[in-house]
Amino acid sequence: MKEEATNVEFACCFLRLANLPNFALDRLSRYEATLWRQAGRILFALDALDRRKPQERSRRLCLGRAQELSAFESE
Numbered sequence: 085m086k087e088e089a090t091n092v093e094f095a096c097c098f099l100r101l102a103n104l105p106n107f108a109l110d111r112l113s114r115y116e117a118t119l120w121r122q123a124g125r126i127l128f129a130l131d132a133l134d135r136r137k138p139q140e141r142s143r144r145l146c147l148g149r150a151q152e153l154s155a156f157e158s159e
Contacts, residue, residue, distance in 0.1 A: 102109050
């Protein structure tokens with residue numbers, strides 16, 4: 085019974101907040117969407133910059149050079 089009363093009170097508080105004349109929840113929702121959009125842009129930029137650990141980058145470079153050398157030798 086007490087849990088139901090708590091849930092009802094929580095719902096009433098949410099409705100009071102949603103009906104505020106300054107539209108606080110709407111602004112919060114827009115702010116959250118902006119933050120997620122920014123996070124997506126940051127992840128995209130980091131992926132484009134190929135941000136990996138230095139040891140992972142050097143391995144890839146070594147592999148790339150080995151492939152270049154084998155292609156050069158076969159000519």
